[in-house]
Amino acid sequence: MPEQHQQSPPHPVVAIESPEQHAALAHPLRQRLLFALGHRPATISQLAAQLSTGKGNVAHHLKVLRTAGLVHVAETRKVRGGTEQYYQRVAERMDVAEPRAEGTAAMLGAVAQELGRSERTTLSLRHVRLSPDKARELGETLARLVDETEEDTEDQPVHGVLVALYEQVQPQPGARAGGHAP
Numbered sequence: 115m116p117e118q119h120q121q122s123p124p125h126p127v128v129a130i131e132s133p134e135q136h137a138a139l140a141h142p143l144r145q146r147l148l149f150a151l152g153h154r155p156a157t158i159s160q161l162a163a164q165l166s167t168g169k170g171n172v173a174h175h176l177k178v179l180r181t182a183g184l185v186h187v188a189e190t191r192k193v194r195g196g197t198e199q200y201y202q203r204v205a206e207r208m209d210v211a212e213p214r215a216e217g218t219a220a221m222l223g224a225v226a227q228e229l230g231r232s233e234r235t236t237l238s239l240r241h242v243r244l245s246p247d248k249a250r251e252l253g254e255t256l257a258r259l260v261d262e263t264e265e266d267t268e269d270q271p272v273h274g275v276l277v278a279l280y281e282q283v284q285p286q287p288g289a290r291a292g293g294h295a296p
Contacts, residue, residue, distance in 0.1 A: 128184070128205035130217075138182035139210070139217035143167065144175045145224035148184065148203055153272060155188040155200035176201055184208070207261075225276055241282065253279045 138144055150156065150164055162169045179185040188202035229235050256277045
């Protein structure tokens with residue numbers, strides 16, 4: 115098998131805005147493929163082995179991600195009379211300014227699968243009261259902390275980092291548990 119070298123995605127950030135992009139993010143396996151392609155390009159066979167799924171399944175979901183503009187073929191190589199394609203994410207980070215429920219559920223499902231297989235996990239949820247300015251400042255600080263974290267050498271383990279800051283929806287006065295006012 116040819117030696118694979120680390121390559122950086124062509125863009126630091128891509129904004130998730132189109133309906134095709136949101137639809138592509140609405141499946142846990144596609145989220146896991148994006149996670150897997152976060153550090154280096156990989157072939158369908160490599161991804162299938164890494165994610166413990168079939169090559170046809172990986173090929174289908176890569177096609178959806180490619181059509182949505184979230185992955186691309188970074189390199190092709192001739193191998194044993196055939197052509198091997200190495201897929202890569204188009205950006206290091208994907209920013210979803212207006213998350214949709216199905217994409218968020220798929221991402222959290224993919225993260226839950228990764229957490230279930232991880233030996234070392236830190237997971238914390240805290241609700242805090244913050245002014246809009248303090249919430250913005252906290253969000254910027256968290257994003258900067260993640261962005262400025264320098265990576266170690268390629269032989270070190272990969273760690274997933276999920277940062278979410280959201281404002282809780284407060285129940286309306288007089289609303290019942292089902293969400294409807296009497």
